[in-house]
Amino acid sequence: MNLVKNPVTGMKDVLPAEAELRNYVMDVIRRTYAAYGFRQIETPAVESLANLNSKQGGENEKLIFKILKRGDKLKLEEARQAADLTEEGLRYDLTVPLVRFFSAHQAQLPSPFKALQMGPVWRADRPQKGRFRQFVQCDIDILGDASNLAEIELILATTKALANLGFSGFEVRIGDRRLLKAMAAFAGFAEENYDEVFIILDKMDKIGRDGVRQELIDAGFDREAADRYLALFAQMEGKKGTEGIRFLKETLGAHLEEQAADNLTQILECVEQTKEADFALVFDPTLVRGMSYYTGTIFEVAMPEFGASAGGGGRYDKMVGKFTGQDVPACGFSIGFERILLLLEERGFRIPTEGKKAAFLVEKGMSASRIGKVMEEAEELRRNGDQVLVVRMNKNKKFQKEQLTAEGYTEIREFFNRED
């Protein structure tokens, strides 16, 4: 019987050129964040379903790969539903595992704790072009810092990482859940409807102000509230950065806690003053970010070449408390690793190399002592930092040499059994 050659549905094999690029990108990200004092951690791929299903993961909780119980724990006859057969699953993000990790090891970690995670996550999404069921996420988080030093650092470090990968001219959009809520309150929406309102607001860049207004009305919301809401956004137009925040602070009055506006203003001012990467930090009152766990600042990276977001994050001060019963302020930024990779591939990005690549072709049937000499010669080049491939000479030497040249070997030496 022949076995199954293809990877499982929705997951992919990574060929050498891509694997090398992935490594390179991870390495740049790792070095950049290390320079900012972020420390890498790892958590297992497998997590308790109790945690994965704790309503922190939103829609992702429907996409969990669940692991069948084993041995005595698996009671097939008694099982009435999938939940009876499983108690663990593959993680669908790195945030739930991070918060669990922090809860378990808090006593051994510095405070505040600046964490970097890079690793695969799994979601049983419908397979589609460019989206896979296993993909890498790359998150930095600061736990234990309630001040906006956290946001400032996350933005500076992440934009630096992107700059170190050659990106420039991009935007980081920033907002605050508290501003969002105050705007909705000011318009007259009821608090229990905010999430529904925000889902519609999130379409602003696609359907425009009139579209959002219409959808709100179609969804059964008060026409007056919708008008008052959209009027706010209309008035914000042309008010860039801190100016827009000042307008909201003045307009929203008691609906907005004063500190929220000042906090955001300070982030904008400080990043503007300090940033080294070529990007714009832009206040975006329409920014929503899907996850309901965000409690304050939210942000998103927008690349000019790329419709969707290439990263994002925000503050989630209430999640650690779900594990420990005691809240710890937390703020994170996730780079859209797979999207960044696609962008680099589309640009034909070449990994900067040191040293040359040489290939040594060895004729079949060579004596041990002569092979030894070839190997010594290869070692000598390697000592200079070169990459040296030693391979046997194929029958079709011409094709082999073409293949090697295509792989980037700039020097090809041939070694025969008899010295010429």
Add this chain to the structure above:
Amino acid sequence: MNLVKNPVTGMKDVLPAEAELRNYVMDVIRRTYAAYGFRQIETPAVESLANLNSKQGGENEKLIFKILKRGDKLKLEEARQAADLTEEGLRYDLTVPLVRFFSAHQAQLPSPFKALQMGPVWRADRPQKGRFRQFVQCDIDILGDASNLAEIELILATTKALANLGFSGFEVRIGDRRLLKAMAAFAGFAEENYDEVFIILDKMDKIGRDGVRQELIDAGFDREAADRYLALFAQMEGKKGTEGIRFLKETLGAHLEEQAADNLTQILECVEQTKEADFALVFDPTLVRGMSYYTGTIFEVAMPEFGASAGGGGRYDKMVGKFTGQDVPACGFSIGFERILLLLEERGFRIPTEGKKAAFLVEKGMSASRIGKVMEEAEELRRNGDQVLVVRMNKNKKFQKEQLTAEGYTEIREFFNRED
């Protein structure tokens, strides 16, 4: 409800110091193998159970984490056994996925193909000290080279990687399944019993020649065969390296294909002549290696400080054919990544660092412009290759500074709201 703080049974969280060491080790391994022309690939964590259960994995096939089918595919009412509920599982090694990968992408890969894989595998082993249900394997393999150039390269590159991690004075033991079989045939064992004989032979270093003889007899084997077998090993004693191989070649006669002995001799001679790392390549006629898929050369790394093997591998020329119907010669070497890591930790290994580590403590309530100045100062140091942590100043500053010093920060600067 509070959530589950601990990692799932048998898997572990990796804290920063270990995560950084893991990265460092992976990086050294990756760079070393790259210098020898090995190219990294990745395969998904999840594989078809058809492949995982194809008898290539030996005992590991009993330890598979199986993934519950989803949606319409999950027919709970009709399920009679676990197999009805699952069709995919987590990989338990990197060899089966490599061979599947090669079968799927052979046309796009150079021949011979030199592959490097580093990644987690999962085995539902009984949890025990130092053994985890998720652990990293690190394999290099050469596919498409029938000659012993493959073995020579695998040994040279792997020992170089170990040397680059600071290891010296270790042994690589080498043998050949064909020699093993010829010795068993010469002694008079029946071919169908070889595997049982080898399992007993494998205990030689623990129970000695007399112990092996007794166990063979206890297992019901012919006393005469056992004596003849053990006599061979007795005669080999003191015959080091190629001398031992020559003895077997002369003694075993027609039981041994001549090429097998010459092949091994050539590997020993060539590695001896070329090796740069400080290690001994030793012919070991008692070396067995568990996996039944090996067809020729087998090897194992023995560290003086460490009882068990710290790596191993061999030639498996028949596995690709299980996928494609057409055999492709293959040979691989696996570094015991987790064991190497344990050894380095036990030795108190410190990662070589460039640049210094500085911590900037920022007083609470600092203005945006003053924070900006602090950040600029930090950037300046980072440009010199230093790591700079900017954190808010804790109330218990003394404790914070002690913690930072323990983390390796050699310079701690304090920044107050008012300039002094």
